[in-house]
Amino acid sequence: MSEWHKLRFGQRHINMCSMALSNRVLTLTGRMSVFRASVVTNPMFIDDVQHDNIDHWRLGRFRFLTGDDKSSWFSIMKMGLDTFYVPDAMVKTIEHPPHSSFIKSSRQLMYRWYGNNLRQNSRAVKLGPKNLGWFAYYVVNDQRISMWTSLIGLSVAIVAALKYSIMYSIIYFLWIMITRGLITLTLLASGHKIGPAYPIILYYNQILGAIMKIYVFFRLDRQSWTRQPTKLSADPASFQRLFNLWSSRTLTFASVSVFSAVIFALV
Secondary structure (H helix, E strand, C coil): CHHHHHHHHHHHHHHHHHHHCCCCCCCCCHHHCCCCHHHHCCHHHHHHHHCCEEEECCCEEEECCCCHHHHHHHHHHHHCCCCCCCCCCCCCCCCCCCCCCHHHHHHHHHHHHHHHHHHHHHHHHHHHHHHHCHHHHHHHHHHHHHHHHCCHHHHHHHHHHHHCCCHHHHHHHHHHHHHHHHHHHHHHHHCCCCCCCHHHHHHHHHHHHHHHHHHHHCCCCCCCCCCCCCCCCCCCCCHHHHHHHHHHHHHHHHHHHHHHHHHHHHC
8 A cells, every 4th residue: 555655646746747837737635735825815716615516417416525626726727827836845644544455445545536536527628728728638638538548458458368369468468567667667757766566556556547437437426535424415215316326327338338349349
């Protein structure tokens, strides 16, 4: 778990440095953010953070219960203000895993993180390049695509191995080890130490992260917090809840079916 967090902070550092060149960063981490007094005293900013909600075409209106850093980011982007990153600031964080199992902890944290990101995504895209700038606008659009493209390599390797030869899976495994090793080495350029488990964790994040994003994408109304029991309350027998539940399952099944059909057709 410690190595997993170190890797994520290393990747975040590089990504933040890159995004900040366009005077935009994609998140304002709550524990590490500094705002101008004129911003946080703005009534619109206060209302955005305090009463943040989303109107979804299928899931209806629901409050943004977690991710106040996303709410503050969205408010600042609406104002068209610049955001910056201070790369040489030293910050030490103390993380408490929500579960003793690494698999369960990482999955639970991904569910929260990616849920916040994807709830933010649709409205961020609507802000357009005028508010976001072209680079940030490209990145938020890419977030919708990358959850599927991240699974193409593995899916093709499995289908090709079953249909033609196991050599395709072996070649794919070697390709993953080489490329993830090279990506790990890039973290050295940011001043972060690297560990032997990083290539494996990188691939783990790619595959499990993509699966979690697809799952959450169709269930944006389901929110959870890892330190407090924060959840939306709803009547278990209400029509809206049942509609959300079964429409989410139907769309997930349909999307995965289309993706699988494309993979089989390609192979």
